Amino acid sequence: MNRKAYAYLRFLMIALCAILLLPLAADAAPKKKGGGKGGKNNKPPQEQPAAGQPDAPPAAPAPPPAQVGTVDRKLWEYQTSSARSTIQSVADQANSNGFVAVAMGRVLEQEKKYGEAETQLRRATELAPSDPAAQVWLGEVLLRQRNSGAADSAFRKAADLASASGSDYYTGVAKMRLGQYDEAIGALERARNSDGGNALIPYQLGLTRLFQGQYQPALDQLNRALEMDSGLAYGYYYRGLAAEKLNRNDLLVNDMDRFLELAPNAPEADRAKAILRAVKK
Numbered sequence: 714m715n716r717k718a719y720a721y722l723r724f725l726m727i728a729l730c731a732i733l734l735l736p737l738a739a740d741a742a743p744k745k746k747g748g749g750k751g752g753k754n755n756k757p758p759q760e761q762p763a764a765g766q767p768d769a770p771p772a773a774p775a776p777p778p779a780q781v782g783t784v785d786r787k788l789w790e791y792q793t794s795s796a797r798s799t800i801q802s803v804a805d806q807a808n809s810n811g812f813v814a815v816a817m818g819r820v821l822e823q824e825k826k827y828g829e830a831e832t833q834l835r836r837a838t839e840l841a842p843s844d845p846a847a848q849v850w851l852g853e854v855l856l857r858q859r860n861s862g863a864a865d866s867a868f869r870k871a872a873d874l875a876s877a878s879g880s881d882y883y884t885g886v887a888k889m890r891l892g893q894y895d896e897a898i899g900a901l902e903r904a905r906n907s908d909g910g911n912a913l914i915p916y917q918l919g920l921t922r923l924f925q926g927q928y929q930p931a932l933d934q935l936n937r938a939l940e941m942d943s944g945l946a947y948g949y950y951y952r953g954l955a956a957e958k959l960n961r962n963d964l965l966v967n968d969m970d971r972f973l974e975l976a977p978n979a980p981e982a983d984r985a986k987a988i989l990r991a992v993k994k
Contacts (some may be wrong), residue, residue: 778803778813784816789913790975791946793823795881807833811841815850822854825980829887830854840901852890857980865891880905889921912942921952928958942973944977950985962992 739756774782787796797820806813814837821830837847845947848871850910855864868890875883886892898921905914919934935952938945953968976982 717993722766726914727874765931775946776884777810778806781812781816784820786804788819788823788942789942789946790815791823791979793978796823798819808836811837811844811847814840815844815847819961822850823858823979824905825978827854827858831858842873843878845871845878845880845887849886849890850968852887856890882911885914885921886970889917889924892924894925910941912938912945914938915941916945916948918946919955920951923955928955932953932959932961944975946972946979949975950979950981953985957988966992 715932768904784796784800786793787793787799796816800813800816800820803813804817805812805816808814808896814833818830818834821827822849824964828925831851834847834851834854837844837888838851841847849868852864852871855861856868868887872884872887875881875887880926881904885897885899885904888900898918901914901921903919904911905979906917913932916938919931919938922928922931922934925931932952932955935948935955939941939948939952942948949968949972953965953972956964956968969989972985972988973982974981
């Protein structure tokens with residue numbers, strides 16, 4: 714072999730060795746910052762949920778403290794001062810517990826502090842976004858402020874939430890406030906089938922019938938509600954209105970007197986007094 718051929722063969726052998734050693738050299742190269750054993754980002758990648766896999770369900774809301782049920786009862790009886798004293802003992806939870814926030818908002822509404830009540834109930838809708846009660850009571854406060862457009866929006870949200878959660882009672886209440894009376898009646902009748910001992914159901918049925926202009930059925934339902942719970946202050950007011958339409962002045966006078974006895978500071982108290990004056994002339 715001549716010297717030129719030998720040199721060429723040697724060059725080929727060196728090139729071949731270099732090619733074969735390249736992968737080993739790459740493995741031996743220092744890692745980039747963050748990728749080595751001591752790097753800042755030396756953490757295994759977090760496992761991502763598979764496509765279409767549902768997210769973990771949200772944490773269940775905190776349960777209502779016992780005081781909330783007591784406040785609810787006192788408010789229906791229009792014992793506003795007593796309700797205020799009761800809710801005050803858990804007032805520190807109003808920023809973290811949706812049930813307390815609703816109860817506090819309702820107390821403020823009966824105290825005629827409508828702006829504060831609205832603020833509190835809007836907080837309740839944030840703390841308990843799936844609770845139709847918060848939207849219903851927000852709607853009631855907005856009605857007190859004569860903001861019917863915003864009230865309807867709250868009642869529509871309440872109806873959607875109640876339907877999604879299977880709450881026939883709140884579906885009925887929201888539909889009634891939206892003027893969807895037949896749907897309200899259907900929902901409230903379903904609620905009665907599952908909770909026949911709840912006086913608020915015939916009470917709401919009575920209101921719905923009254924708003925429909927069906928005064929005798931309204932009177933019948935409110936009779937039933939007051940037989941079940943004689944402390945429902947507005948039961949007397951609305952039964953009195955039904956009695957007025959039916960020319961039942963004896964019942965009208967009795968019910969308006971009873972309403973004023975239970976709820977002398979209610980927003981409807983002036984109207985009740987005017988009705989009594991007109992009847993007693």
